[in-house]
Amino acid sequence: MTMTFPTLARILDPVPVEAFLRDHWERSPLVLLRERPRAFEGLLSLGDIDRYLGDNDLHHPSVSLVDHRRKIDPGEYTYPSGLIDTVKLFKLYDAGATMVFAQLETHHQPLFECVRSLELELSTRFQANIYLTPGSAKGFHPHYDSHDVFVAQVEGTKHWMLYDQPIELPLRRQEFDPKVTPCGAVTREFELGPGDLLYIPRGIMHDARTTEGGGHSLHITFGALFTSWTELLAEALGRWAITDVHGRRGLPPGFARGGAASPEARAYLAEALRRFASAAEADADGLFEHFAHDLVGTRHARLPGQFAQLAGLGALTVDSPVGVRPGAVLRIDSDGERVTLSCYGAALTFPAHAEGALRFAVQHDRYTARDLPTSLDDAGRMVLIRKLIKEGVLRAL
Numbered sequence: 001m002t003m004t005f006p007t008l009a010r011i012l013d014p015v016p017v018e019a020f021l022r023d024h025w026e027r028s029p030l031v032l033l034r035e036r037p038r039a040f041e042g043l044l045s046l047g048d049i050d051r052y053l054g055d056n057d058l059h060h061p062s063v064s065l066v067d068h069r070r071k072i073d074p075g076e077y078t079y080p081s082g083l084i085d086t087v088k089l090f091k092l093y094d095a096g097a098t099m100v101f102a103q104l105e106t107h108h109q110p111l112f113e114c115v116r117s118l119e120l121e122l123s124t125r126f127q128a129n130i131y132l133t134p135g136s137a138k139g140f141h142p143h144y145d146s147h148d149v150f151v152a153q154v155e156g157t158k159h160w161m162l163y164d165q166p167i168e169l170p171l172r173r174q175e176f177d178p179k180v181t182p183c184g185a186v187t188r189e190f191e192l193g194p195g196d197l198l199y200i201p202r203g204i205m206h207d208a209r210t211t212e213g214g215g216h217s218l219h220i221t222f223g224a225l226f227t228s229w230t231e232l233l234a235e236a237l238g239r240w241a242i243t244d245v246h247g248r249r250g251l252p253p254g255f256a257r258g259g260a261a262s263p264e265a266r267a268y269l270a271e272a273l274r275r276f277a278s279a280a281e282a283d284a285d286g287l288f289e290h291f292a293h294d295l296v297g298t299r300h301a302r303l304p305g306q307f308a309q310l311a312g313l314g315a316l317t318v319d320s321p322v323g324v325r326p327g328a329v330l331r332i333d334s335d336g337e338r339v340t341l342s343c344y345g346a347a348l349t350f351p352a353h354a355e356g357a358l359r360f361a362v363q364h365d366r367y368t369a370r371d372l373p374t375s376l377d378d379a380g381r382m383v384l385i386r387k388l389i390k391e392g393v394l395r396a397l
Contacts, residue, residue: 007114007117007118007121008020008117008118008121008122011150011152011197012030012032012197013034013039014034015030015032020199024199024201025148025201026148026169026201026202027201028201029162029188029198029199029200029201029204030197030198030199031188031190031196031197031198032196032197032198033190033192033193033196034195034196034197035193035195036195037193037194037195038194038195039194039195039196039197040152040153040154040194040195040220042110043110043111043114043152043154043220044104044108044110044111044130044154044218044220045154045155045218046132046155046216046218048108049099049101049130049132049218052101052104052107052108053084053086053089054086056107057083057084058083058084059078059081059082059083059084060074060077060078060082060084061074061102062101062102062103063084063089063099063100063101063102064099064100064102065077065089065092065093065097065098065099065100066097066098066100066139066140067092067096067097067098067137067138067139068138068139068140068141068207069096072092072097076088076092077089077092093132093134094134096134096136096137097134097137097139098131098132098133098134098137098138098139098140099130099131099132099133100129100130100131100139101129101130101131101132102127102129103127103128103129104128104129104130105126105127105128109302109304111128111220112302112327113326113327114128114222115127115128115222115327116299116326116327116328116329117326117327118222118224119295119299119329120328120329120330122224123292123295124224124225124226124227124295125224125225125226125227125295126222126223126224126225127222127223127225128220128221128222128223129220129221129223130218130219130220130221131217131218131219131221132216132217132218133156133158133209133210133216133217133218134210134216135156135210135211135212135213135214135215135216136209136210136211136212136213136214137209137210138207138208138209138210139208140207140208141178141183141207142161142163142183142205142206142207143176143178143205143206143207144165144166144167144170144176144181144202144203144204144205144206145176145200145202145203145223146170146171146172146173146174146175146176146202146203147172147202147223147224147225147226148199148200148201148202148223148224148226149199149200149202149221149222149223149224150197150198150199150221150222150224151192151197151198151199151200151219151220151221151222152197152219152220152221152222153192153193153194153195153196153197153198153217153218153219154194154218154219154220155194155216155217155218156194156210156214156215156216156217156218157191157192157193157194157210157211157214157217158191158192158208158209158210158211158217158219159189159190159191159208159209159210159211160189160190160191160192160198160206160207160208161186161188161189161206161207161208162186162187162188162189162200162204162205162206163183163184163185163186163187163204163205163206164184164185164187164204164205165201165203165204165205166181166184166203166205167181167203168203169201169202169203170202170203171228171230172225181205183205184205191211192208192219227291227295231291232287232288232291233280235287235290235291236276236279236280236283236287237276237280239279239283239286239287240275240276240279240280243279244275244276244279246271246272246275247272247275247276251265252264252265292331293342295329296329296330296331296342296343297342297345298345299329299343299344299345300344300345301344301392302327303325303392305395306392309389309395309396310389310390312396313386313389313390316369316382316385316386316389316396317369317382318368318369318370318378318381318382319368319369319370320368320369320396321366321367321368321396321397322366322367322368322369322385322389322394322395322396322397323364323365323366323367323394323395323397324361324362324363324364324365324393324394324395325392325393325394325395326365328343328344328362328392328393329343330342330343330362330393331343332355332358332359332362334352334355336352337352338350338351338352339351339352339354339355339358341358341362341393343391343392343393344391344392346391348387348391350384353374353375354374354376354384356373356374357372357373357374357376357381357384358384360372360373361384361385361388361393361394362388362393362394366397369381369382369384369385372384
């Protein structure tokens with residue numbers, strides 16, 4: 001039997017996950033120059049991009065072009081319907097434009113599995129955008145992102161420059177505006193090659209270009225679409241106002257004429273904040289449960305090979321190898337009487353005595369029904385395995 005391989009640990013190797021979360025997550029950039037060009041092998045290649053463009057009728061903005069020298073209008077490489085004109089697309093790429101493929105995890109299974117694994121490990125939504133830049137070219141001016149990014153260099157090399165952090169951990173609505181936020185001094189400069197990794201917390205200015213006279217660069221940007229404390233507090237505020245009239249009263253009549261808040265208004269506000277804080281603290285578990293279920297419940301199923309899985313159910317035995325499906329974002333809850341598995345927006349309930357076997361089943365990527373830590377007989381073990389395969393949680397190997 002084998003444990004499911006944690007994607008975050010593989011991406012960050014040799015930096016331990018604990019050290020990354022302590023020293024870098026939302027704090028400082030991490031640059032891993034590993035000299036391991038095959039570190040991301042199997043995740044994406046130029047051939048995959050070529051097939052994606054050649055086998056699909058794609059529309060803007062799933063594919064777009066950027067160039068730091070000028071803004072490229074989508075009409076320059078699309079038909080009136082928005083369909084990508086691949087001839088014009090390649091001509092502009094050959095002239096120095098960067099191709100951007102938005103959320104390619106929705107079309108490429110290895111990226112899908114990687115994104116879902118990151119979501120499961122970090123409890124944060126992720127997306128995978130792809131950047132293909134020709135040699136001696138640059139897509140963007142210096143800018144910051146309003147989400148954290150992991151840059152996985154797949155092919156070629158790219159020269160990166162990091163600058164200051166004008167806004168520490170901006171919210172999503174605090175998007176970069178070059179008219180408002182000028183570029184500061186360079187703080188770090190380096191070159192990423194195949195297999196190298198860069199982590200940039202949101203708000204840190206950066207840009208990159210391919211090397212002069214060099215070949216193309218292909219990299220994956222895994223964007224972490226975090227849930228902020230602001231969102232949790234907003235949810236808490238809405239819940240509190242429903243239960244406490246103190247939060248539903250109108251502002252004092254005539255408040256707009258005076259400008260400053262009156263002593264009575266300040267006192268009312270202080271009391272409202274006290275009552276809100278008390279209610280939010282008391283509901284802390286419920287608030288975290290709300291966002292946990294929102295994340296898990298919105299991770300849809302993607303089940304390649306499910307027809308074959310269903311057709312083979314009758315041939316399975318307690319010695320048949322099975323494992324959790326890559327990309328399954330799930331959680332298990334128990335109330336002492338029953339255990340609930342939440343996955344793909346559904347909630348599956350089992351008797352409490354099945355908890356140990358259930359947890360084992362969804363935490364390992366290769367085992368047999370005989371390996372399950374349970375007192376169930378062989379028939380009972382197979383009932384559990386077959387049910388989880390039907391629900392798309394497990395797969396026969």
